[in-house]
Amino acid sequence: MGDAIGLLQFLKAVGEMARGALSPTISPVWERHLLNARTPPRVTYAHLEFDQEFMDRNDDEITQPNNMVNLSFFFGSNEISTLRKLIPPHYQCTTHDILTACLWRCHTKALQPDPDQHIRLICIVNTRSKFNPPLPLGYYGNTIAYPTTVTTADKLCRSPLEYAIELVKHTKGKATEEYMKSTADFLVTNGRPGLALNRWSFLLSNLTRIKFQDVDFGWGKAVYGGDAYNTDGKHLIPFTNTKGEDGIVVPLYLPALIMERFVNELNSLLKNENPN
Numbered sequence: 001m002g003d004a005i006g007l008l009q010f011l012k013a014v015g016e017m018a019r020g021a022l023s024p025t026i027s028p029v030w031e032r033h034l035l036n037a038r039t040p041p042r043v044t045y046a047h048l049e050f051d052q053e054f055m056d057r058n059d060d061e062i063t064q065p066n067n068m069v070n071l072s073f074f075f076g077s078n079e080i081s082t083l084r085k086l087i088p089p090h091y092q093c094t095t096h097d098i099l100t101a102c103l104w105r106c107h108t109k110a111l112q113p114d115p116d117q118h119i120r121l122i123c124i125v126n127t128r129s130k131f132n133p134p135l136p137l138g139y140y141g142n143t144i145a146y147p148t149t150v151t152t153a154d155k156l157c158r159s160p161l162e163y164a165i166e167l168v169k170h171t172k173g174k175a176t177e178e179y180m181k182s183t184a185d186f187l188v189t190n191g192r193p194g195l196a197l198n199r200w201s202f203l204l205s206n207l208t209r210i211k212f213q214d215v216d217f218g219w220g221k222a223v224y225g226g227d228a229y230n231t232d233g234k235h236l237i238p239f240t241n242t243k244g245e246d247g248i249v250v251p252l253y254l255p256a257l258i259m260e261r262f263v264n265e266l267n268s269l270l271k272n273e274n275p276n
Contacts, residue, residue, distance in 0.1 A: 006140030
């Protein structure tokens with residue numbers, strides 16, 4: 001029914017009324033017809049995010065639930081500064097771009113795929129700002145796009161880091177108004193398939209601008225806002241550590257062996273021992 005921004009709007013509304021308001025500051029807007037499929041449907045993009053050829057058919061013991069590990073990784077100003085030293089000084093990219101690229105590469109290396117294995121990046125993108133005219137204030141429905149880019153493991157892991165960053169930029173850039181309309185048309189004409197995910201897919205959402213910590217039910221601001229249990233997706237979540245340092249926390253849920261390799265790859269990257 002809704003996405004992260006819609007959930008935040010709902011929680012804030014409940015918080016306002018819990019503190020005594022008779023109605024929320026921003027009234028909820030339904031208007032689901034705004035994102036209906038077109039008549040006739042016109043699929044104008046290749047929607048790799050729904051390509052069933054990428055569905056995970058692996059039943060290997062490595063991915064069994066009792067063999068999974070949940071760890072969180074904090075990236076403050078020092079860690080981000082270290083990662084930026086891996087790219088040319090004048091190369092322009094956001095913190096989201098470089099962090100996504102580094103996590104994607106570390107994850108891929110940890111999987112130890114064949115060099116020609118197809119690797120997918122799926123970026124969860126909020127498209128509210130992409131519509132003209134804009135969606136009405138208070139619209140809490142799902143406006144999430146899942147643009148996807150495919151490359152090979154060898155190309156991703158052996159190319160300069162800028163290659164991965166450019167793929168991140170390109171993937172996010174696909175999420176336009178036309179892309180959303182094409183998505184609706186694709187879902188209608190293909191029986192609403194679910195996301196096609198497998199071990200070679202890296203699905204990431206940037207929640208750093210979603211201020212769940214601002215929700216107040218009358219007891220003050222939230223201590224933490226984010227996933228209680230993480231599965232397929234990876235999320236960038238704003239976080240303040242015990243030292244009072246603001247940064248980004250990334251919870252990961254991976255098979256134990258893959259997690260061990262991932263930690264080694266990330267530590268190596270943060271020590272600048274293996275920039276490429």
